Amino acid sequence: MSGPVINLADRRPPPAGDQPAICPCGSWYWVLRSTHERVPEHGALTMRTDGTVSGYAGYPHCQHCGRPWGGTAT
Numbered sequence: 176m177s178g179p180v181i182n183l184a185d186r187r188p189p190p191a192g193d194q195p196a197i198c199p200c201g202s203w204y205w206v207l208r209s210t211h212e213r214v215p216e217h218g219a220l221t222m223r224t225d226g227t228v229s230g231y232a233g234y235p236h237c238q239h240c241g242r243p244w245g246g247t248a249t
């Protein structure tokens with residue numbers, strides 16, 4: 176084979192699921208606040224058997240500044 180070989184996997188950005196959500200204030204830490212009367216005041220998590228989070232009930236707010244998560248990376 177002649178010509179350059181380009182490995183596309185090296186040129187792709189990491190999947191969005193691997194990137195941490197970072198608040199505009201710089202904090203990586205989020206707390207859940209209840210969004211429904213049936214959700215505990217502190218929110219709740221669902222987890223995989225390896226301990227990673229697979230889902231949550233409540234809405235994430237920045238632990239540092241209290242800003243609600245806006246759904247966009249900064």
Ligand SMILES: [Zn+2]
Nearest residue numbers: 198200237240
């Ligand atoms: Zn913040």
